[in-house]
Amino acid sequence: MASQFKWPVYIIGISGGSWSVIEPLIASGRIPNIERLICNGASGTVESIRVKGDKHFRPQTAWPTIASGLRPERHGVTRFFDDARDIKANMIWDVFQEQGAKVGLFGWPITWPPKPIDGFMVPSHLARDSQTWPSELSFIKMLDREGQSAERNSGNQSQGSTKQNRLKIVKSLLKTGLRPSSAMRIATTAARAIVTGDVEKRAILLRHAKLELNSDIFLSLVKQYQTDFSAFTTFLVDLISHRYWRYRDPDLFPNTDEESVIHFHDAIDKAYEHVDRIVGRVVAAAPGKSIIAIVSEHGMSAEPISAEIGKSRYIIQGDKVLEIVGLSSTIIACPVARWIAFRFQPNRDTQSNLAAKLGRILVKDTLLPLFQVHLHQDDEVIAKFNLHSDNEFYAKNGIDNLTLTYNDREFPISYIAKPLGSQRSAMHDAQALMILTGPGISAGKKIFDASILDFMPTILHAAGISVPSGLDGKVLDIFD
Numbered sequence: 001m002a003s004q005f006k007w008p009v010y011i012i013g014i015s016g017g018s019w020s021v022i023e024p025l026i027a028s029g030r031i032p033n034i035e036r037l038i039c040n041g042a043s044g045t046v047e048s049i050r051v052k053g054d055k056h057f058r059p060q061t062a063w064p065t066i067a068s069g070l071r072p073e074r075h076g077v078t079r080f081f082d083d084a085r086d087i088k089a090n091m092i093w094d095v096f097q098e099q100g101a102k103v104g105l106f107g108w109p110i111t112w113p114p115k116p117i118d119g120f121m122v123p124s125h126l127a128r129d130s131q132t133w134p135s136e137l138s139f140i141k142m143l144d145r146e147g148q149s150a151e152r153n154s155g156n157q158s159q160g161s162t163k164q165n166r167l168k169i170v171k172s173l174l175k176t177g178l179r180p181s182s183a184m185r186i187a188t189t190a191a192r193a194i195v196t197g198d199v200e201k202r203a204i205l206l207r208h209a210k211l212e213l214n215s216d217i218f219l220s221l222v223k224q225y226q227t228d229f230s231a232f233t234t235f236l237v238d239l240i241s242h243r244y245w246r247y248r249d250p251d252l253f254p255n256t257d258e259e260s261v262i263h264f265h266d267a268i269d270k271a272y273e274h275v276d277r278i279v280g281r282v283v284a285a286a287p288g289k290s291i292i293a294i295v296s297e298h299g300m301s302a303e304p305i306s307a308e309i310g311k312s313r314y315i316i317q318g319d320k321v322l323e324i325v326g327l328s329s330t331i332i333a334c335p336v337a338r339w340i341a342f343r344f345q346p347n348r349d350t351q352s353n354l355a356a357k358l359g360r361i362l363v364k365d366t367l368l369p370l371f372q373v374h375l376h377q378d379d380e381v382i383a384k385f386n387l388h389s390d391n392e393f394y395a396k397n398g399i400d401n402l403t404l405t406y407n408d409r410e411f412p413i414s415y416i417a418k419p420l421g422s423q424r425s426a427m428h429d430a431q432a433l434m435i436l437t438g439p440g441i442s443a444g445k446k447i448f449d450a451s452i453l454d455f456m457p458t459i460l461h462a463a464g465i466s467v468p469s470g471l472d473g474k475v476l477d478i479f480d
């Protein structure tokens with residue numbers, strides 16, 4: 001098919017990217033690549049979006065809004081556990097594909113399960129398994145999961161030496177057609193991160209390694225597949241901002257210990273600096289006349305009084321939960337973010353049976369169910385802790401020493417959940433960011449009265465593709 005788009009498009013998604021952090025970093029010259037894009041293009045604060053009645057701005061609903069120009073009720077992803085099967089709308093890459101573009105997507109949320117496209121699709125951390133398009137790339141998600149389980153099992157030394165890990169990784173990388181020199185560099189970063197000590201420092205290192213690794217692979221794939229529409233999304237800034245805001249702004253958090261402030265006061269700034277280097281590499285890889293855009297789905301700001309319970313955040317051990325309810329053999333527990341997706345062959349009986357059993361795990365002192373349980377499609381049951389600070393008992397006693405019951409059995413919460421790292425100190429806010437550069441886009445233009453809804457129609461317009469009617473977003477007034 002003849003190409004109907006005028007310019008190639010490169011999108012860098014920075015989950016949680018906020019002007020409140022970017023502005024001082026620009027003032028001190030620490031993020032020159034982002035600064036250059038702002039000077040060369042249009043930029044501003046854009047309003048994020050949430051589902052009516054939800055107290056949070058969620059990446060799950062916001063990223064499909066960025067990609068579709070539609071509100072969550074219209075694109076179909078309204079719940080934290082929805083996936084690409086719930087999407088009812090055309091995404092921006094579908095439109096580009098219809099115009100003959102080759103598409104490369106890396107880490108865009110709610111692209112799992114991936115579908116066949118002319119190009120590549122590597123889903124985000126919200127994926128339930130390692131599926132990619134094409135399937136030869138699934139080792140990337142396997143590496144990702146290895147990194148995740150290294151973090152979840154922090155404290156235990158991981159299996160295998162750095163050298164063995166590296167060899168294994170290099171072999172998979174070479175199978176995808178990456179150059180040996182890139183494969184070697186990527187594998188070294190990956191293998192080193194998997195075995196490093198100290199819990200908090202290791203968590204940060206793992207996340208930086210993941211960005212290094214993923215951006216390297218992304219840029220190699222873009223070259224290899226010759227994509228016209230290429231998007232890379234990173235969650236480094238979001239994750240680091242949640243956990244380390246207290247050290248950046250310790251006055252808001254009176255009980256923060258000084259030692260940690262010394263170690264981590266710069267953690268958020270360093271995350272932005274790292275993303276800035278990736279932006280520089282993407283710009284360098286893009287042809288001279290390209291549309292280059294940076295977008296975040298929400299901003300971040302301090303959360304001095306955490307809505308989370310207890311001093312730590314907890315990771316649910318899905319396999320232990322299945323053992324308690326006696327269903328280990330047929331169901332797979334997939335940890336995703338802070339929740340678990342229990343997956344099985346499509347089966348309504350299994351689904352309602354498992355949901356009922358999970359609902360019978362109670363907290364002994366409150367007699368309340370431990371989990372919020374949701375049914376999803378016909379092959380999943382989703383479980384998330386139902387432990388909130390608005391419950392007086394949990395607020396007063398924390399959750400570290402809860403006793404749980406299932407039928408006649410009693411067991412401590414530590415049997416099915418592990419503390420992992422510190423409590424969050426920042427949360428999502430409404431102020432997302434957008435930076436757009438390219439042929440026809442006015443340099444130094446400020447974006448006003450805009451929403452993440454406007455991203456898709458504005459990019460289509462910039463690329464010379466006619467904007468479909470009936471979108472909730474509009475083309476922004478940023479053109480020469």
Ligand SMILES: [Zn+2]
Pocket residue numbers: 016238239242428
């Ligand atoms: Zn977040």
